[in-house]
Amino acid sequence: MTALTVYEVGPRDGLQNEPETIPTAAKLELIERLAVAGLRRIEVTSFVSPRWIPQLADADALAPLLPELPGLVYSALVPNAEGYERFRAAGGLSVAAFFVSASETHNRKNVNRSVAEHLERFRPVAERAKADGVRLRAYASTVCGCPYEGKVAVSAVVGLVEKLRALGADEISLGDTLGVGHPAQVRELVGAVAGAAPLERIALHCHDTYGRALANVQAGFEAGVRTFDASLGGLGGCPYAPGASGNVATEDVVDLFDAAGIATGVELGRLVEASAWLEDAVLRRPLPGRVYRARRGARAREGAPRPAGN
Numbered sequence: 455m456t457a458l459t460v461y462e463v464g465p466r467d468g469l470q471n472e473p474e475t476i477p478t479a480a481k482l483e484l485i486e487r488l489a490v491a492g493l494r495r496i497e498v499t500s501f502v503s504p505r506w507i508p509q510l511a512d513a514d515a516l517a518p519l520l521p522e523l524p525g526l527v528y529s530a531l532v533p534n535a536e537g538y539e540r541f542r543a544a545g546g547l548s549v550a551a552f553f554v555s556a557s558e559t560h561n562r563k564n565v566n567r568s569v570a571e572h573l574e575r576f577r578p579v580a581e582r583a584k585a586d587g588v589r590l591r592a593y594a595s596t597v598c599g600c601p602y603e604g605k606v607a608v609s610a611v612v613g614l615v616e617k618l619r620a621l622g623a624d625e626i627s628l629g630d631t632l633g634v635g636h637p638a639q640v641r642e643l644v645g646a647v648a649g650a651a652p653l654e655r656i657a658l659h660c661h662d663t664y665g666r667a668l669a670n671v672q673a674g675f676e677a678g679v680r681t682f683d684a685s686l687g688g689l690g691g692c693p694y695a696p697g698a699s700g701n702v703a704t705e706d707v708v709d710l711f712d713a714a715g716i717a718t719g720v721e722l723g724r725l726v727e728a729s730a731w732l733e734d735a736v737l738r739r740p741l742p743g744r745v746y747r748a749r750r751g752a753r754a755r756e757g758a759p760r761p762a763g764n
């Protein structure tokens with residue numbers, strides 16, 4: 455029994471922000487490696503406009519090829535009815551993930567609609583998902599700050615969480631899209647959101663722009679959250695949140711809870727292997743995850759010839 459869920463979003467949040475398009479076969483290998491490491495909830499792609507996010511234009515081809523393992527649940531972003539048609543036609547996925555911002559300007563930049571219109575247009579899609587037995591995850595983005603508007607009121611986040619509950623969201627992930635949140639803010643936010651939704655249905659999605667994502671995960675855990683989104687090696691970012699960096703690294707989250715003796719069901723060594731493979735064979739640039747870098751450095755030192763006299 456695991457005490458909490460590490461929700462891997464690297465193949466979606468990570469790869470959507472890569473400057474180069476990754477071949478579908480490499481994405482599939484990445485997903486398989488994540489599954490082998492023990493991750494059981496993986497967000498694999500997006501059924502958004504390929505004009506807006508060309509990196510994930512192969513969603514329709516990728517979904518039917520996903521490896522099947524017991525207990526493995528895949529999600530993908532679905533912004534509208536057209537995305538839902540593609541999601542259903544592709545198969546292989548059981549969670550549709552909607553996304554909407556707590557701030558107007560980020561929402562407009564991200565999906566070309568006001569918050570109210572975006573929610574309203576998604577209502578029939580959410581109803582269809584329910585009828586089809588598809589679970590609905592919903593991201594409330596920019597909860598700790600907006601790249602365009604700055605501060606976002608806690609009341610705006612709580613109001614959005616209420617609307618997402620009314621829409622039928624099974625789980626709501628609070629997104630610090632910009633990575634500006636801090637632990638006291640996360641505690642306040644989670645405390646306020648707990649009045650609008652049971653915390654078993656709340657996830658935390660922390661980007662690491664200011665280096666506080668892991669501290670925010672810890673704060674969220676202490677406040678009662680038990681699902682944490684993370685990206686292998688710290689990949690990621692929202693192309694419509696300029697300046698924002700990747701998600702908290704999966705290795706860092708797993709290591710944090712390993713150190714506290716809290717089971718995640720995920721093997722750190724396998725994550726490090728997966729990041730090393732991704733870095734060397736696919737992206738060919740260093741990944742930022744702290745624990746990954748430390749483990750890789752330690753391995754290289756162990757493997758390196760010792761200087762004479764030592």
Ligand code: HMG
Pocket residue numbers: 467470500501502503504506507531533534535536537538540553564565566593594595596628629630631632659661691692693694
């Ligand atoms: P739009 O241009 O307003 O769409 O985009 P439209 O309805 O006016 O249609 C225009 C064209 O797009 C049409 O094609 C449609 O068929 C097509 P045309 O007739 O011109 O050839 N179209 C689609 N094609 C494929 N799939 C679809 C689809 N919908 C329309 N689903 C839209 C609106 C929402 C589609 C667009 O703005 C979009 O794709 N945005 C996605 C942006 C995105 O993916 N951002 C990153 C993910 S969010 C994130 O990273 C934050 C998160 O991690 C949490 C956090 O960190 O806080 C989740």
Ligand code: MG
Pocket residue numbers: 467629631659661691692
């Ligand atoms: Mg994100």
